[in-house]
Amino acid sequence: MSLQPAAHCVQVRIRQGQRDVAGEQVQALAHDLGLDTGSVRVSRLYALNLPISIDELTTIAPIALADGIVExxxxxxxxxxxxCHVLIGRQAGVTDDEGRTAQQVLAxxxxxxxxxxxxxxxxAQRLYDIQNPLTEEQLVRLGTALGNRLVDRIxxxxxxxxxxxxPLVVAEPTHALRHIDLNIGDLALMELSRANCWHLNLVELKAIRSHFAAMAAQRVTSGLASQPTECEMEILAQTWSEHCKHKEFNADIxxxxxxxSRPVHSLFKTFIRGATEVIRDKYQQIGQDWMLTVFSDNAGVVELDADHLFVLKVETHNSPSALDPVGGAMTGVLGNNRDAFGTGKGGARLLFNTNVLCFGPQDYAKPLLSGQLHPARIARGVVHGVEQAGNKSGVPTVNGAIVFDERFSGKPLVFCGTGAIMPRHYPNGPSWQKDIAVGDHIVVIGGRVGRDGIHGATFSSGTLDDKVSSSVVQIGSPFVQKMASDFMTEACALGLVSGCTDNGAGGxxxxxxxLAQATGGAAIELAQVPLKYMGLQPWEILLSESQERMTLAVRPADLGxxxxxxxxxxxEATAIGMFNQSGELHATYAGESIARLSLNFLHNGVPQKHMLAEWTDRAPLPVGPLSLDLGATLLALLARPNICSREAVIRQYDHEVKGKTVVKPLMGRSGLAPQDAAVVRAGFxxxxxxxxxxxxxxxxxxxDPYAMACGAFDEAIRALVAVGVRLPLLGEQPSWSACDNFCVPNSAYDPVHNPDGKQKLGKLVRMCEALYDMSTFFDVPMTSGKDSMKNDFVADGVQISVPPTVLFTLVARMPDVRTAVTSEFKYVGDQVxxxxxxxxxxxGSELLTMLSQTGGAVPAVRKEQAKQSYLRLMAAHAERLVVSAxxxxxxxxxxxxxxxxxGGxxxxxxxxxxxxxxxxxxxxxxGESHxxxxxxxxxxxxxxxxxxxxDSATLLGQVTADLTLxxxxxxxLKCALSVADLTAAWRQEVL
Amino acid sequence: MVRVLVLCGYGFNCEEETAAGYRLAGAEPTVAHTADWFDGLVQLADFEILHFPGGFSFGDDLGSGQVFANRLKNGRFANGGRVWDAILAFLGAGGHIIGICNGFQILVRAGLVPNLAGIYAQEVALAPNGSGKFEDRWVRCQATGLGVGLFGEREFDLPVRHGEGRLEFADPQVRDLAQERGLVVLTYLDADGGPAVQYPANPNGADLAAAALLSADGQVFGMMPHPEAYLTFINHPDWGGRQRRGEVVEVADTGVGLFCAWVAAAAGKAAAKAAA
Incomplete structure (x- = not known):
């Protein structure tokens, strides 16, 4: 990568006398950094290396690139x-939508x-023109707050x-096929894996070596070297990564x-898929089969009505968000959206997004480790990324949460959820089933391939340290993706696609x-793949995680x-190969074989992992005496970051595009009332x-990790019951779909590097047991999920690990959204x-945390009792008795x-x-009893x-007109607080 | 029946609810990809209204609506004809053009509204919100100027959802003339019922608290708030409270009322044209 002087450049500035809002924001940011910039003016710059004359540019640029009034x-x-000034542009090769669009508009x-x-x-670049002189150190402080060196040139x-x-991507010399010699000692093998970012362990490396040894004769006969190519090793490393293969969730424990002692043969099969199978069997026995796709595709699919299916998926994007919060979060949202419209034959229409974020404290005061961004910066960036991705995609962000804990200061957790609706039938068959045949073309659509996002799968499968390269980070393009998703919906509705999947980890x-597993083989020609710039190695083309790309299977008759x-x-759509039944994944570059791998080995060859877990339940310690002023305590609690209003974040997300959102995140007469669940109409x-x-x-x-996971599950259920949803009941026609997302620290025991690994894994086992117990008890099926296993940040010899976390996202059909009930009080005299x-x-309550006290019994879910309450509340909902919940x-x-x-x-x-x-x-x-x-x-x-x-409800009092709680x-009288005081305490700028 | 061409594609994202709004207003919407219009698969001559919906056309990377406005003014149809010529012909034949949010931003940049000088030069800007951020919030608007004739003496609760909606006039003359001719047809209201100066009642800092503009010839209309996001009473943030209080929401007070108004205006013009 290098730089060259631009042949031409255009500067677009705000006219004198016009307000420069962006400049004002930079000035405010600088002020927060202790810098007195005076006024700041922000210009947009466009560096051009195009055959265009100065006359043409002078005529056209003001019209094409600038607003006619204010710029x-x-x-x-x-x-x-x-x-002085700061100039920020993208590093060479990093997604730069604005520049691309400028080129298009000039054309x-x-x-x-x-x-x-x-x-x-x-x-595109930005010039920050600063009135006052700043020292070099001050300029750098401002510059690094405005840009991110990983992706920007400052x-x-x-x-x-x-x-x-x-910025110019320098082409590398023409490629030479490299082979990897695995016949080396154990230490050398491990060093090879480390040096290449493969994250393969010794057992896996040896399995690969044995496989290639066994295949040697066959490979030589078909003109290949017996040793694996660099490309083949990369494919195996990405496909076998924890991110893709979930080796720990499938380990023998x-x-x-x-x-x-209690053996667990795969957490996933035992507790997650196991629970769903139990529920599915129950319904199938009475002839109901509404869970159409569970755990076998990019997202779960359940029946919504006679003609439509509901698609649900939630993903995390933690490591990239730690490094480049804006780009990481954008890619998280867009990638998860692609999973939703890349399920089955594809083309589901996106209905809503959810967004759950875990950050370190915004006033984090510890010295930052190398490569660690301040939690406040991460939070602002992530929210901006979510805003950009969701809003520009035209998908309402309807529900979410924000949790603060010091242990999220290294890696934040960024959960991106998506619900989508697809027609049940396409002209070429059921929408939710892929129907890929031998001879179908392999077509890639959407963005082009660059060097952005090499090694993403292996990178996110490892602990985050301060030695990362910019190539692991991708920046999404909401516009390119919007074009691609509109196209998918149209093409799939016409029956032109027989199956698809998105290009995420591993490219x-x-x-x-x-997809090749459907027919038993595939062959692709990498020279066909459209590139952002020349000079990529063939293995990079194959492995790149450049965003906004889908891979489609298309019948020969439909290709034209x-x-x-x-x-x-x-x-952009390009046919790059064909599905076959060779039993192999075969990639060529300009006709030369660069990878030829057995599909069976690729998908089933990864050695079974064995792990150790341990957990001992603890009896609760007593809580010390509490002498509280209830009123003052309530005001203090309302202002806590984990409790206060999320309005400042929520309003930045479009939560009602599509016109279908009926219960939005903020409701009520004041427009402030936080809601437990969102309700969205399916159509008009x-x-x-x-x-x-x-x-x-x-x-x-x-x-207690078991109680924690039960509590999360219960909270998700009670939010739905509160809004007026019916629990899934045998005999009714339910339509529920749930997604589990586990994010845990490195839980692989190592006596030196991870001495408490057994306890960490023990917690995870208990969380999974809780999921099984709750899921099967309430008959709420998991239809998809994801685990993220290495949420640790290590730098300068310090490790920051997230607390074991599980998010449950639950969706249920409502036959009539007009029966939904919102949270806020609505009328004087109503009984509470x-x-x-x-x-x-x-x-574990917020109260004790605030008081810096420990001890106390953790809230337990008494599920039989809970279910009885919920069933009774459902009966009250059915009679339309509930005014607020x-x-x-x-x-x-x-x-x-x-x-x-x-709210009211x-x-x-x-x-x-x-x-x-x-x-x-x-x-x-x-107290926070569930x-x-x-x-x-x-x-x-x-x-x-x-x-x-x-006996499930207790009368507490009534709604009053006097605006006092x-x-x-x-x-x-223990406390009397005016609603104005409550509101003032609660309406904090959360970020 | 008034026929409406609702464009989609290229980053627009409100076409579905916009079409639903027209249906509720008794019009006949056709949602077509902009490329199909450029390819000649749909013709403006078959419609009374051309509608530019909300969204982020071309990602709004160069400023909202900038790229799309450029395509309108400089782009060509597949057959080589200029898109701009088709727009002028459509207006010449009495057609109406509506733009909401991103659609409004496009109309403004293309000089279609308010077009006081009659030469389709940009006369107002929709600049970045004073708050410096995108916001989704409900505001109250009042029909003002020619809007009173168009929408009746009404107030509307509507959501705004934009990052660039601060209306600025090119110069005081344009401002005066727009006001004089009553072209600011919707005005943000504050809690006291006056034009909103302060944030958040004026959500973006728009001059004259202007939420919508009509063109001098009355054929082009653009607004920042989203009437298509308020098609039924349950879209309102306080619908539960209103229901409990026994308040009945008239359809005319929802976003549908606005759709009905401009559909009626287009129908009137079409009828007058036919009679002539």
């Missing part, structure tokens, strides 16, 4: 007016669409003249629980390798029509739709009930009540004494509600 464009002389304006090269020769200067460069090697449609839609005919919730509570995991029982369970989670009952008041702009008079003597007053008010929902009902309906709920214990 002005100048050509070839880029100047700064302040004392249109000059009628040169066909005359210019189809690779990128216009590059330059500094003083004075008027600004030197503009164009010796689990010692409370001193007793073409994974996508073609996976598909390619023509792609041309008309300006989506009929009133059916889906409700979606997500829940996680890693804070309980330190005390608490559904569910409260126990003395302060363990809000689940109790962080901060307990008092916080839930406060949110109901804030009402007060409430509450007495907690009727909740009984099982819990202390702090536990009654702030399975509880605050409900309000019309006074006239209260008797009927009480009758239906029986009063909490009594019997006759004693």
């Amino acid at each position: 002005a464009a100048s050509i070839d002389t880029v100047t700064a007016q302040g004392a 249109t304006a000059l009628d040169r669409q066909h005359g210019w090269p189809d690779t990128q020769h216009v590059f 330059a500094y200067g003083t004075g008027v003249h600004v030197q503009v460069w164009a 010796d689990f010692f629980h409370n001193g007793t 073409l090697s994974s996508s073609v390798g996976e 029509e598909l390619l023509q449609l792609a041309r008309r839609r300006e989506v 005919t009929g009133w059916h739709g889906v409700a979606v919730s997500s829940a996680l509570c890693p804070k309980f995991g330190d005390l 009930f608490l559904v569910g029982a409260t126990y003395d369970e302060l363990g 809000h689940d109790c989670s962080d901060g307990g009952l008092a916080v839930a009540l406060a949110e109901c008041c804030i 702009e009402f007060g409430a008079a509450i007495d907690v004494a009727p909740l009984g003597g099982q819990a202390s007053l702090p536990a009654l008010v702030f 399975s509880r929902i605050v409900v309000s009902v019309r006074a006239s309906d209260a008797p009927r509600f009480a009758e239906l709920l029986d 009063c909490i009594h214990f019997e006759t004693e």
Whole structure:
């Protein structure tokens, strides 16, 4: 990679007298960094290396590249007016949508669409023109806050003249086929794996060596060397990576629980797929078969109605978001979207996104380790990335959560979820089933291939350290992907696609390798693959994870029509090979074989992993005496980062594009009321739709991982029950779909490097057992999921590991979305009930964390009791008795009540004494016992509600007009807070 | 029946709900990929309304609506004809053009609205929000100027969802003239019922609290808020509260009311044209 002077450049600046909002933001950011910049003006720069005359550019650039009113464009002389400046552009080869679009618009304006090269020769940059002089150190501080060296080139200067460069990818010498000698000693083998970023262990390396030894004669007969090629090793490394193969979730585990040994043969098969199979069998026995695709494709598919299917997938994108928060989060959202529209034959229409984020504290004050970004910077960047990706894709982000914990300061967790709807039938058969035949063409569509995203699968399967190269990070292009997804929907509806998958981890090697299993083989010619720039090695073309690409299977008879449609839609589509039954994945470059691997070995050859796990349940420690001012405590809790309003983030996400969102993240008269679940209409005919919730509570995991996972599952269920969903019941026609996402620290025991690995894995086993127990008890099937196993950040000899975390995302059909119930209080005099029982369970609560106290019993899910409450609440919903319903989670009952008041702009008079003597007053008010929902009902309906709920609900008081939340214990007033004070405490700028 | 061409593709993303809005307004929408229009598979002559929906056309990388406006002004159909000529012919034949959010940004950049000078030069800008960020929030708008005739004396709750909606006039003359002619047809309202100056009632810092503009000839209309996201009472953030309070929401007060108004205007023009 290098730089060259730009042949031409265009500077687009805000006209004098016009407000420069971007400049104001930079000034504010600099102020936060302790820098006095004075005014900052931001210009857009375009460096051009195109055959274009200065006259043409002078005529066209102001019209094509600048706004006619607030901006002005100048050509070839880029100047700064302040004392110093920062210039930021993309590193060579990094996605630069803006530059690409500028090139396109210039071509249109000059009628040169066909005359210019189809690779990128216009590059966008930003000039930050700073009024006051800054020292070099200060400039660098500002520059590194504005750009990210991993993906950006950051330059500094003083004075008027600004030197503009164009990033240039330098072509490497023509490729030479390299072979890898595996017949070396163990240490040398391990060093080979490390040096090449393969992340293969010795057992795996030896398995590969044996395989190639066994195949030697056959390979030589077909003209190949007996040793594997570099490319073949790369394919194996990516396909066998933890990210792709889930070796640890499929490992044989010796689990010692409370001193007793219990073998587990694959967590995934035993607890996750196992649970779903139990549920599916139950329904199949009564002739219902609504779980169409579970764990066998990119996303889970269930029946939504007679003509439509619902597709669900949630992914994480943690490591990339730690390094390049904006790009990492964007790629997370877009990649997960591709899974949804790359399921079955493809073409599902995206209905909604969810977004759950775990960050370190925003006021993190420890010194940053090498390569570690500050949690506040990560958080801002991730939110911006989610905003860019979701909004520009036209997919509403309807539900989510943000959790703060110091242990997320190294690697954040970025969970991206997507729901989509596809027609049940396409002209060429059922939409959810791939139907790939021998002779089908392999067609790649979407973005081009570059060197961005080499080794992503292996990289994310390892611990993050300070030695990463920019090539592991990809930046998504929402626009290219939007074009591709629109095209997929259209092409699939026409029946032109027999199967598809997205290109994510491992690139073409994974996508073609996976699809090839349908016919038993595939052959591709890599010289056909469209490239962003010349000079890629064939193995890089095969392995690159450049984004926005789909791999399609297309019948020979349909190829012409598909390619023509792609041309008309300006989506690049290229046939690169064919599916066959050779038993091999065969890749050539200009006719030369560079990889020829047995599909069976590729997919089934990875050696079984053996692991050790250990967990001993702990009895809760007592909680010290708590003497609380309830009012002051409630205000303090409301302002806590884990509890306060998420409005500042939520409003940046478009949560109602498509016009189908009925319960949005913020509702009520005040527009502030946080909702537990989102409800989205399926379409504009009929009133059916889906409700979606997500829940996680890693804070309980330190005390009891089993209770933690049960709690998360329960929270996701109770959010749906609160909004008015019916639990899945045999005999009814349910449509539920759930996704589990595990994110854990390195749990592979090593006496030196990971001495508590057994305990970490023990926690994971307990979490999986909880999933099984809850899933099968409530008949809520997991239909897809993902595990992320190495969420550790290591630098300068320090390791920051995430707490074991599991996110459950639940979706259920609602026959009539107009029956949905929102969380906020709605009318004076409505009676307030608490559904569910409260126990003395302060363990892990936000209250004790705030008070820096430990101990206490962790909230347990009593699932039989919970189910009974939910069934009774469902009966009340069915009679339309429920006016508002809000689940109790962080901060307990008092916080839930406060949110109901804030959202509805009402007060409430509450007495907690009727909740009984099982819990202390702090536990009654702030404890986080599960399975509880605050409900309000019309006074006239209260008797009927009480009758239906029986002992599952307790009358607490009523909604009042006086805009004060009063909490009594019997006759004693324990706290009285105005809604204005509650709102002020709660409306923090969370990020 | 009023026939509407709703464009999609190239990063537009509100075509589905826009078409649903037209159906509810009694019009006949056709959603077509912009490329199909450029390829000549659909013709403007077959429609009374051309609608540019919301979204992020071409990713809005060079400023919202910039690239699409360039395609309108400089682009060509597959048969070599200029797209801009077709737009002018459509307006000349009495056609109406509507743009919402990104569509409005396109119309503004292409000089189609307000077009006071009649030469299709850009006269207003939709600049980055004063808040510096994209925001999704509900605002209250009031029909003002010629909007009163068009939409009735009504107020509308509607969501805005944009990062660039701060309306700025090219110069004081344009501002005065637009005001004088009543072309600011929707105005953001504050809690006291006056034109909103302060954020967030004025969500982007728009001059004159302008949420929508009509062209001088009345045939081109653009607005930042999204009426197509408020097609039923359950799209409103407080629908649950309104239901509990027993409030009945008239269809005319939802986004559908706005669709009905401009469909009626287009129908009137079409009828007048036919009579002439």
